[in-house]
Amino acid sequence: MNEADSEDIGAAFRRRGYELTDDLKKADAVVVNTCTVRQRAEDKAISQIGRLRKWKLARPDGKLFIVGCAAQKLGGKYLKNRFPFVDEVVGAKAIESFEDSLIAQLGPSPESETAHQNLFRSPQTAYVTIMRGCSLKCSYCIVPAVRGPAVFLSADAILEDAASKIKAGAKEIVLLGQTVNSWRGGKTTFSELLSKVLALPGLKRLRFMSPHPLFFEDDFTALLAREKKLARYMHLPVQSGSDRILKLMRRGYTRGQYLALLERLRAAVPDLAVSTDFIVGYPGETEEDFLDTLSLVEEGRFTMAYCFKYSPRTDRPEMAATVSEAAVQARLEKLLAAVKKNSRLVLNERIGKIEEVLFETETYGRASGNFAVRVKAGGAPGKIAEVLVTGAEKNTLSGKGLL
Ligand code: SAH
Ligand code: SF4
Numbered sequence: 001m002n003e004a005d006s007e008d009i010g011a012a013f014r015r016r017g018y019e020l021t022d023d024l025k026k027a028d029a030v031v032v033n034t035c036t037v038r039q040r041a042e043d044k045a046i047s048q049i050g051r052l053r054k055w056k057l058a059r060p061d062g063k064l065f066i067v068g069c070a071a072q073k074l075g076g077k078y079l080k081n082r083f084p085f086v087d088e089v090v091g092a093k094a095i096e097s098f099e100d101s102l103i104a105q106l107g108p109s110p111e112s113e114t115a116h117q118n119l120f121r122s123p124q125t126a127y128v129t130i131m132r133g134c135s136l137k138c139s140y141c142i143v144p145a146v147r148g149p150a151v152f153l154s155a156d157a158i159l160e161d162a163a164s165k166i167k168a169g170a171k172e173i174v175l176l177g178q179t180v181n182s183w184r185g186g187k188t189t190f191s192e193l194l195s196k197v198l199a200l201p202g203l204k205r206l207r208f209m210s211p212h213p214l215f216f217e218d219d220f221t222a223l224l225a226r227e228k229k230l231a232r233y234m235h236l237p238v239q240s241g242s243d244r245i246l247k248l249m250r251r252g253y254t255r256g257q258y259l260a261l262l263e264r265l266r267a268a269v270p271d272l273a274v275s276t277d278f279i280v281g282y283p284g285e286t287e288e289d290f291l292d293t294l295s296l297v298e299e300g301r302f303t304m305a306y307c308f309k310y311s312p313r314t315d316r317p318e319m320a321a322t323v324s325e326a327a328v329q330a331r332l333e334k335l336l337a338a339v340k341k342n343s344r345l346v347l348n349e350r351i352g353k354i355e356e357v358l359f360e361t362e363t364y365g366r367a368s369g370n371f372a373v374r375v376k377a378g379g380a381p382g383k384i385a386e387v388l389v390t391g392a393e394k395n396t397l398s399g400k401g402l403l
Contacts, residue, residue: 001147002068003120004127004176005095006033009067012099014115016106024055029063029106034070036142038311042070049083056085063087065102067095072146092147096132116168122360124382126170128162129153130193131177136212138239139250140279142313143178150178155185155193162197171204171382172358173197181211181220191219198229204384205358205368207231213238213253213261225268228356232269233370236262237277241296242289245282255296262300271353273346273369275304280335281328282310283319290331297338303346303369304395305339307332347371347392355397357387372396 009031010020021027030052034045049066056064064087066079072091079089090098118126134143135150153161162173175197177183183190198206206229213236224230240246243254253261266272278293297305309328312319323331350371359365359379365387367373373387378401387399 001129001132001176001178002033002035004129005068005092006031007116007119007127008095008129009033009098010117010119011115012103013106014117016103018106020117020119027055027059027062029065029103030055031065031067034066034068036068036070036073036146036313038308039313040311042073045070049079049086053083053085063106065090065098067098068092069142069146073142116165118165118170121174122172122366124169124171124358124360125174126162126165126168126172127174127176128158128165128197129177130158130175130180130183130208134178136179136214136252137250139248139319140282140310140313147178150182152183152185155188155196158193159196159200162203163200166200166202169382171202173203173206175206175208177208178210179212179215180208181217182215189217189219190215191217191223194223194227194230198227203229204382205229205231207233207370210235210237213251213258216261216265221264221268224265224272228368231370232271232368233273233275234265235275235277238296238300239277239279240282240285240289241293242285243292245285245289245293248284249279249282255292259299271369273303273371274300275306275370276300276302277306277308278335279308279310280331281323283322285310285323285331290334294335294338297335297342301346302339302342303371304343305335307335307339343395344392347395347397350389350397351392353389354402355387355389355399356384358382358384367397374398375401 032045032048035041052064056062064085066086067090069092071089072093076089080086088102090102131150131152133148133150181190183193211234238258239249239251241255246254262274309332355367355373357365357367357373359381361381362377362379363375365373365379372395374396375387386402388402389397389399391398
């Protein structure tokens with residue numbers, strides 16, 4: 001979400017004739033888009049802001065903006081007090097008004113409509129935000145507090161955004177939202193929205209992130225089985241393999257229900273690649289709970305998993321960390337090792353199979369299942385081609401193109 005917001009902010013600058021740069025020395029303005037999902041992210045944002053003091057001293061006329069979720073949590077008053085050289089602070093809830101409230105000060109009004117630039121995944125992959133905020137109440141999570149309750153963009157606005165990004169060169173669209181598959185537009189379901197986006201001319205592949213296990217409707221599996229342009233991949237965060245912890249987390253599903261959902265999805269698409277998120281060291285997590293998480297790695301056949309140490313985000317006393325730091329560290333390492341081992345197995349299973357690869361360069365692209373794929377030569381950037389997988393190393397498949 002923050003990457004998508006950063007692209008939108010970048011586009012607002014570009015509409016005013018600014019260019020984006022990685023070089024601080026050249027910058028007339030700096031925007032720090034902050035995250036606070038875990039304490040570490042917030043700490044990184046704070047130290048980044050601290051480092052910008054030097055830039056501001058050298059460029060007193062330069063503008064420094066602090067935006068996003070940590071800005072929302074900490075507040076403008078606190079940040080400006082601690083960092084008096086900051087010009088403006090805009091929290092995540094006001095991110096849409098960033099353009100009106102801030103950069104309007106910087107220059108003439110918008111001049112071109114094609115200002116969007118894909119900055120993060122690949123030049124041909126564009127994010128399209130379809131909902132903001134989140135209305136669930138997972139016990140560990142700060143997102144609803146800093147981004148507010150779920151708000152769905154209209155189907156028309158989403159289609160317009162996607163169409164203009166395809167027109168500007170995007171081949172792949174990633175629809176974004178915290179519970180992306182909970183999207184609804186009047187009577188239009190999430191699957192119907194997917195169908196409408198899939199029908200846009202020029203689109204080669206459609207992804208979405210992140211779906212939540214509670215919101216898969218019956219029409220989705222049929223669509224997934226039918227639509228080859230819909231990626232054979234899903235990032236479906238599970239958080240824990242222990243029913244006791246899932247309940248404390250208020251995730252709304254059990255391990256068994258999650259696995260049954262995977263089974264249902266894989267019945268529609270047998271080679272569906274699934275990745276996930278895990279949190280270790282949730283308050284009160286026992287060794288037994290952790291073993292349930294560990295065993296889920298293999299049972300879920302995940303291609304990849306982000307593993308996080310629980311980071312306290314609320315002041316509620318029952319949420320104070322109760323698992324020792326040493327135990328959390330040991331669990332994290334065990335989990336990472338299990339994920340790595342399992343990824344190897346899952347990747348090796350792809351050897352001998354044919355993958356549909358959307359090429360980014362002549363030698364590199366991504367399979368529908370989101371695997372990185374390398375070939376010796378012959379890929380056409382922006383086009384999908386079939387590749388016979390001949391090897392797997394680290395997180396990358398190698399293969400040869402089929403004509
Ligand atoms: N909306 C998505 C998750 C968004 S947050 C979903 O529910 O699936 C991204 C990931 O950060 C989560 O999946 C979770 O694994 C992790 N996370 C969120 N809050 C955390 C916390 N307090 N400590 C550690 N990890 C956390
Ligand atoms: Fe946070 Fe995701 Fe739960 Fe929403 S669904 S509260 S964003 S973890």
